[in-house]
Structures are given as structure tokens and as C-alpha cells.
Amino acid sequence: MIELMNVTKTYGSTIKAVDNLSLVIPDGEIFGFLGPNGAGKTTTIKLIAGILNADSGSIRVNGKDLREHALEVKKQIGFVPDTPNMFLRLKGIEYLNFMADMYDVSTEDRQERIQSLAARFGMADVLQDRIQSYSHGMRQKIILIGVLVHNPSVWILDEPMTGLDPRSSFLLKEMMREHADSGNTVFFSTHVLDVAEKVCDRVAIINKGQLLFCGSMEEMKDHFKKNASLENMFLELTESESEE
Amino acid sequence: MKVKNKTFLLARTLIKNGEGLGIKGSSTFAKVSVILVFAIMIPMFMAGIAYLVTSLLGVLVQIGQEGIILSWGIAINSAIVFLFGIFYVVSTFYFSSDVEFLLPMPLKPRQILGAKFLVVTIYEYFTTAISFLPVWITYGIYMGCGLLYYIYGLVVFLLMPITPLAAASLIIMVIMRFTNLSKHKDAVKVLGGMVGVFFGVGLNLVIQNVMGSMSQEQIMELVQKGNNSLMILTSGVFPTARWGAEALINYSQLSGLFSFLLYAGFSLLIYFALLWLGQLIYLPGVVGLSETGSRRTKVNKQALEKTTVKGSVVRTYTLVELRLLFRTPIYFINCVSINFLWPVFLVFPLLFQSQQLNQIQQISEMLNRPESQGMVLAGSFALALFMGATNGTTSTSISREGQELFVKKYLPISYRQQLTAKVLSGFVLGLVSILIMVLFAVFIFKLSFWMGLLILAAAWLPVLLTCLTGLLIDLHNPKLDWDSEQKAVKQNVNLLYNMLAAVIPGVLTFVVLAFSPNLLVTFIALTALYGLLCYIMARLLYTKGVKRFIQLEI
Numbered sequence: 001m002i003e004l005m006n007v008t009k010t011y012g013s014t015i016k017a018v019d020n021l022s023l024v025i026p027d028g029e030i031f032g033f034l035g036p037n038g039a040g041k042t043t044t045i046k047l048i049a050g051i052l053n054a055d056s057g058s059i060r061v062n063g064k065d066l067r068e069h070a071l072e073v074k075k076q077i078g079f080v081p082d083t084p085n086m087f088l089r090l091k092g093i094e095y096l097n098f099m100a101d102m103y104d105v106s107t108e109d110r111q112e113r114i115q116s117l118a119a120r121f122g123m124a125d126v127l128q129d130r131i132q133s134y135s136h137g138m139r140q141k142i143i144l145i146g147v148l149v150h151n152p153s154v155w156i157l158d159e160p161m162t163g164l165d166p167r168s169s170f171l172l173k174e175m176m177r178e179h180a181d182s183g184n185t186v187f188f189s190t191h192v193l194d195v196a197e198k199v200c201d202r203v204a205i206i207n208k209g210q211l212l213f214c215g216s217m218e219e220m221k222d223h224f225k226k227n228a229s230l231e232n233m234f235l236e237l238t239e240s241e242s243e244e
Numbered sequence: 245m246k247v248k249n250k251t252f253l254l255a256r257t258l259i260k261n262g263e264g265l266g267i268k269g270s271s272t273f274a275k276v277s278v279i280l281v282f283a284i285m286i287p288m289f290m291a292g293i294a295y296l297v298t299s300l301l302g303v304l305v306q307i308g309q310e311g312i313i314l315s316w317g318i319a320i321n322s323a324i325v326f327l328f329g330i331f332y333v334v335s336t337f338y339f340s341s342d343v344e345f346l347l348p349m350p351l352k353p354r355q356i357l358g359a360k361f362l363v364v365t366i367y368e369y370f371t372t373a374i375s376f377l378p379v380w381i382t383y384g385i386y387m388g389c390g391l392l393y394y395i396y397g398l399v400v401f402l403l404m405p406i407t408p409l410a411a412a413s414l415i416i417m418v419i420m421r422f423t424n425l426s427k428h429k430d431a432v433k434v435l436g437g438m439v440g441v442f443f444g445v446g447l448n449l450v451i452q453n454v455m456g457s458m459s460q461e462q463i464m465e466l467v468q469k470g471n472n473s474l475m476i477l478t479s480g481v482f483p484t485a486r487w488g489a490e491a492l493i494n495y496s497q498l499s500g501l502f503s504f505l506l507y508a509g510f511s512l513l514i515y516f517a518l519l520w521l522g523q524l525i526y527l528p529g530v531v532g533l534s535e536t537g538s539r540r541t542k543v544n545k546q547a548l549e550k551t552t553v554k555g556s557v558v559r560t561y562t563l564v565e566l567r568l569l570f571r572t573p574i575y576f577i578n579c580v581s582i583n584f585l586w587p588v589f590l591v592f593p594l595l596f597q598s599q600q601l602n603q604i605q606q607i608s609e610m611l612n613r614p615e616s617q618g619m620v621l622a623g624s625f626a627l628a629l630f631m632g633a634t635n636g637t638t639s640t641s642i643s644r645e646g647q648e649l650f651v652k653k654y655l656p657i658s659y660r661q662q663l664t665a666k667v668l669s670g671f672v673l674g675l676v677s678i679l680i681m682v683l684f685a686v687f688i689f690k691l692s693f694w695m696g697l698l699i700l701a702a703a704w705l706p707v708l709l710t711c712l713t714g715l716l717i718d719l720h721n722p723k724l725d726w727d728s729e730q731k732a733v734k735q736n737v738n739l740l741y742n743m744l745a746a747v748i749p750g751v752l753t754f755v756v757l758a759f760s761p762n763l764l765v766t767f768i769a770l771t772a773l774y775g776l777l778c779y780i781m782a783r784l785l786y787t788k789g790v791k792r793f794i795q796l797e798i
Contacts, residue, residue, distance in 0.1 A: 051653040052797055074656035086648045089571040090564065097552050101560035102655045111552050115545075127548070 103150030632710030639714030
């Protein structure tokens with residue numbers, strides 16, 4: 001479960017990237033975070049993951065306050081950033097082992113998970129190679145495996161489908177469903193409405209740091225019919241979707 | 245004409261894309277302090293040279309050898325250009341990330357090479373301006389030279405880097421041409437760079453040897469000849485150095501004009517010859533340099549189980565830091581290899597010069613004298629401090645994270661542990677240089693085994709201190725906004741700050757030394773001093789440093 005209460009984040013002293021945002025994402029739910037480029041999606045995600053410090057408001061994960069119990073909260077989160085270009089000079093297996101050590105995963109657990117996840121994502125043959133030699137999609141997959149190796153209860157994924165091949169994309173969506181169905185939380189950002197429609201239980205739309213809508217996909221469509229500004233947003237979102 | 249335009253255009257863009265002092269994006273305080281440091285230190289250094297030149301001229305004029313000032317000035321500057329050039333050329337011609345953008349453009353190899361050569365030449369002007377201008381101008385004023393002297397001098401100054409830089413480029417290009425074949429590009433890059441550096445140092449030693457082989461009598465004979473005959477001594481290094489000096493000394497005569505034309509003509513010829521050669525060998529050396537080999541082999545279960553054993557957080561984090569340092573060519577050259585190079589730089593010249601053998605003996609005798617044991621220990625502290633401060637591992641360790649710093653923010657391990665691991669990675673590397681230093685001292689200078697052991701047991705303190713101060717400095721002024729790894733380490737002023745910070749314990753060490761205490765007192769005084777300083781810095785790191793790490797946001 002993720003709870004955001006009146007969270008505000010300002011860059012410099014004027015630009016409010018996130019403006020008084022409140023959200024509750026209960027267990028067992030896949031939650032989609034929508035918005036055009038520069039809306040504040042990544043900033044919100046970075047705030048929940050503990051990468052950025054909020055100016056005001058509070059963030060709780062599984063009932064624990066992020067500020068007070070930072071390390072405990074971080075251990076429950078699996079975070080996939082929007083760029084997979086990191087630790088390029090490590091071998092795939094070295095990266096996974098590094099993540100497992102950071103998240104305090106036992107030898108038996110990590111070996112079992114690395115083998116099964118690598119096999120599922122078709123990465124077993126490249127684990128001894130440096131990440132530098134991977135394609136964009138493979139880098140995305142190694143990051144995903146690294147995140148899942150500690151079996152976190154809360155998944156936070158920033159544009160996770162970008163660069164994945166259809167098979168891996170399908171697999172990830174399937175895993176997200178499984179994860180949520182077994183009582184965990186999945187929070188992910190996207191600007192592809194189609195993905196949100198197929199996967200999410202609920203969505204929120206954010207623009208210029210402010211929450212414009214939060215509810216189910218059906219409710220969202222109803223809402224668009226009544227609210228002109230939201231309809232524009234919808235158009236903007238679908239436009240960016242068709243551009244991709 | 246078109247060719248020329250593209251080369252200059254490219255050179256201008258490359259310079260604009262550079263970082264200058266590397267203070268772009270730093271805080272105002274950092275900018276002001278960098279500018280202040282440079283504004284005070286550079287004029288002081290130049291004034292020092294001018295003073296030295298003036299006092300030397302007073303003596304040299306009397307024996308008719310004043311010309312040696314200019315020929316030495318040009319020769320030393322050429323040697324500096326050559327040594328810096330080796331590093332500049334490796335990083336600008338081959339390691340720079342812009343190469344990947346330039347290759348697909350409709351440019352001829354000689355245009356890319358020409359532009360990069362010009363960029364490096366301009367970098368070199370910053371160095372040679374500081375060390376050559378005071379020599380040139382002081383000589384001109386002292387000898388009351390005319391306008392033509394200054395015109396010639398300006399041209400000599402502008403063309404000075406060409407010959408030594410071309411020599412450095414040639415060495416590196418040949419090495420890279422024939423090493424860019426392997427699958428392990430990163431390792432080869434490092435090796436190529438290292439071979440280049442060693443080749444450069446080796447060449448320098450050979451030159452020193454050639455010059456050193458002249459007997460005392462021969463030199464005295466030259467001195468007595470007068471009429472600037474000593475200048476012949478410097479001609480062995482770069483022929484252009486002598487022509488440049490002769491052009492300046494005889495500026496008012498026809499022979500001066502002749503030397504001047506020879507100097508300028510030869511320099512330009514070298515430049516165009518290099519471009520011609522570059523057209524042939526530059527591209528094969530640079531294409532595919534950033535590719536990475538991959539094996540695509542399935543890991544068997546046992547191998548996987550062996551590599552995925554649980555380890556402690558700090559140990560794993562430190563190992564990853566070290567792996568990245570060893571595997572990233574530019575980090576390896578700047579942070580790792582320097583630990584091995586210092587001892588080599590300091591000791592090899594002594595080893596390779598035959599007449600220096602008794603110097604080794606003298607040093608050995610001095611090191612083993614009972615009354616100098618305290619001094620030896622203090623000296624080892626000073627040397628360890630120097631080697632620690634010139635090693636940029638911790639003073640660039642936050643900067644090296646760059647845009648990836650966010651990763652370190654979401655990992656569920658404390659900032660204290662992360663900073664500890666960062667200090668450890670620098671400390672481990674620093675220990676290697678201490679170990680090499682002690683091994684050299686014991687095996688070459690016959691330092692007693694017990695003294696070597698004592699140094700090992702104590703001189704890690706200065707290394708730890710520089711690691712702590714380096715990390716504190718980098719935490720407060722990290723250079724995170726870079727697009728190529730070399731900007732994170734090469735153009736990072738934090739290394740300079742750390743060297744400046746080391747001046748304080750350095751001075752305190754010399755204060756202890758000044759009292760020439762015995763071994764026991766020196767040991768107690770220095771371990772207490774450095775222990776206390778390390779404690780204070782560690783406290784600062786774990787309080788203020790951690791706070792600062794939390795504040796850092798990308």
C-alpha cells in the first residue's frame with residue numbers, strides 16, 4: 001500500500017513539479033499514473049522511491065513513513081527507473097549479485113530467483129556479458145530482474161514497457177497482474193493509454209504537478225465526456241501515443 | 245579552402261563543447277574560489293620564473309651564455325607539451341565521446357584529426373603560456389630587444405606545441421592502430437594508453453641519458469667557448485627548440501631570420517605530415533573503439549552458484565566501485581594507474597642512469613643511518629600524503645556517479661555505509677602505492693625490513709586522511725552534469741582542492757621533522773597527529789557528509 005498526503009516538490013524556488021498531491025493505492029491493485037511529458041510523473045515516482053526529498057507532505061509505504069523509516073521502506077520497494085543505462089561496465093550477473101547484496105537476499109533465494117527470472121526473460125545466455133553489450137531492451141530486462149531479485153511487495157515502475165519486445169512486454173504485464181493478485185501493490189507510469197487500459201485497475205492523471213483525475217478507466221472515460229479540459233488532456237495523451 | 249574551413253569549424257565547436265576550468269554548474273562559492281586560486285597562484289608562479297630568469301641572466305651574460313635561457317625555455321616547454329600531450333592525445337583523439345558523433349559525419353579523417361590536434365594545441369597554450377611567457381618577456385626586457393624579437397617570439401610561442409605534440413600523437417596513433425583489434429576494447433584502450441605513457445617516460449629517460457653522457461670536461465669546454473655555445477645541449481630533444489631559440493637570439497641578423505623560417509617551416513611541415521599520416525591510420529584505430537565484446541554463453545549452474553554468494557553490503561559496494569574504476573579506461577588511467585606510476589616515476593630515473601648508482605648507494609646509506617630513522621618515517625608520511633592527495637579516487641567518487649546518482653538514493657543501505665565503501669575503494673588503491681613504495685625502499689635502497697614494516701603499519705594514516713578529505717570535498721562540490729566520463733575526472737577541480745587541503749598536514753609533518761626527533765617520538769607524534777585528523781574528518785564525513793549526500797538531488 002502506498003499513501004501520499006499533500007506532497008509538494010519544488011525545483012529551484014518557483015517551479016512546482018508536484019503540487020499538493022494526495023493518493024492512496026491499496027494492496028492488490030495495479031495503479032497507472034498518466035500524464036503528458038513533464039507532468040510530474042517521474043518526480044512523484046522518485047519521491048516515493050526515496051530519490052528526492054519532498055518539501056512538504058508525507059509518504060507512507062505499507063504503513064511506514066518514508067522519512068522516519070527510510071531503509072525499511074526502501075527494502076519493500078522494487079524500483080525500475082525510466083533509463084536502463086546504468087552499471088554498464090558490470091557483467092549482468094555481477095549487477096544482479098550487487099542488487100541481491102544491497103537488499104540482503106540469502107544465497108539460496110538469490111540463486112533460485114536469478115535462474116528462474118533469467119530463464120523467463122530469456123537472459124540466461126548473457127549473464128556473463130557486460131551490460132554495455134546489451135541492447136536497450138536487454139538492459140531494461142536486467143534492471144527488472146535486479147529489482148525482482150529481492151521479491152519486493154511494492155513495485156514502482158517508470159515507463160517500464162519502453163524498449164521491451166512484445167513478448168517481454170506481455171510477460172511483464174502478466175507478472176504485474178500476478179503480483180497484484182497475490183495482495184501486493186504495483187504503481188507504474190506510462191503515457192500510453194492503451195497499456196493503462198489493458199492492465200490497470202485504477203488510473204490517475206497528473207498535469208503540471210496537480211492531480212486532475214483518479215479512478216477506474218470506465219470512470220475516466222465518463223469523466224472526459226463531462227469535462228472539456230480533461231478531454232483535451234485525453235487528446236494530448238492519445239496524440240503522444242500515436243506519435244510513438 | 246573548404247577543407248580548411250571544416251577543420252577550423254570543427255575545432256571551434258569542440259572547444260565550445262569543452263568545459264574550460266570545469267566550474268560550469270558549480271556553486272558561486274566554488275566558482276569564485278577556483279578563480280581566486282588561479283588568479284593568485286598563476287601570477288605568483290610566473291613572477292617566480294621571471295625572478296629566476298633575471299638572476300640567471302645576470303650570471304650568464306658575463307660568460308656569453310645568455311642564449312641558453314631561451315633554448316632551455318623552449319626545450320623544457322616542448323618536453324612539458326610532449327608529456328601532457330600523451331595524456332591529452334589519448335583522451336581527446338580516442339576516449340572522447342564526441343568521436344562517435346563525428347564518425348558518421350561527412351568528414352575526412354584528417355579533418356577530424358586536424359581539429360582535435362588544434363584543440364589539444366590550444367589546451368597546451370594554457371600550460372606553455374604560464375611557463376614560457378615569463379622567460380620570453382623577461383629575456384626581451386633584460387636584453388633590451390627590439391620589436392622584431394617580440395614578433396618572432398609570438399610565432400615561436402604559437403608554433404611551439406606542434407612538434408612535440410605531433411611526436412606524442414604519432415606514438416599514440418601507431419599504438420592504437422595496432423591494438424584496436426581485440427575484442428576487449430576497454431582493456432586495450434587502457435593498455436594502449438599506459439604503453440604510451442611509459443613510452444613517453446622512457447623516451448624522456450633516454451634523452452636525459454644522452455645529455456647526461458657528456459662529460460664534465462666537455463661541458464666546461466662548451467661554457468668557455470661563450471657565444472651561446474651551450475645551446476647545443478638542448479638540441480638533442482626537439483630540433484625545432486634550437487632553431488626557435490636561435491631565431492630569437494639573433495633576431496636582428498639575417499641568420500635569425502633564417503632560423504625563424506626553418507623553425508616555422510619545419511613546424512608546419514610536421515603538422516601537415518601528421519595529417520597525411522592520420523588520414524591513413526587514425527580511422528582504423530578509432531572505429532569501433534567503444535564496442536564491447538560479448539560471449540553469449542550459458543552460465544552453468546555451478547559457475548552461477550559460485551558467483552552469487554551472499555556478501556556484506558560494504559564489501560560488495562566497495563568491490564563494485566573498484567570494478568568500475570578498473571574497467572572504465574579513463575578512470576583507470578586517472579585513479580588507478582596513478583598509484584602505480586608515482587613510485588615508478590620517482591624511482592625509475594634513478595635506476596636507469598648508470599652514474600646514479602652511487603646516488604642509490606648514498607640514499608641507502610642515509611636511510612639506514614640510526615640518527616635519521618625519525619626523518620625516514622616522517623618522509624614516508626609526507627610521501628604517502630603526496631601520493632594520496634594526487635590520487636583522485638575519492639575526490640571524484642561522487643562526481644563519477646553523474647546522472648546515475650539516483651541509484652544510490654533508492655538502495656536500501658545507509659548513506660554512512662555508502663560513504664564508508666567509497667572511502668575504502670580509494671584507501672585500498674592508496675595502500676597499493678604505499679606497498680610499492682616500501683618494496684622499492686627495502687629492495688632497492690636496502691631499507692631495513694623492520695623499518696619497512698613500521699612504515700606499512702603507520703603510513704596508511706595519511707592515505708586515509710586524503711581519502712576522507714577528498715570525499716568530503718567531492719560531496720560538497722560534485723560535478724554530476726557530464727556527458728563523457730573523462731569530464732568527471734579530468735576536468736574535476738576537486739582533485740586540486742584535495743591537493744591544496746593536503747598542504748596543511750604536509751606543513752605539520754615538516755614541523756615535526758624540523759625538530760629532528762628520534763624514531764619513537766616521530767612515530768608517536770605523527771600517528772597521534774594523523775590519527776586525530778582522520779578522526780575529525782571521519783566525524784565530519786558521517787555527520788555533515790551524510791547530510792550533504794541526502795541533500796544531493798539529480
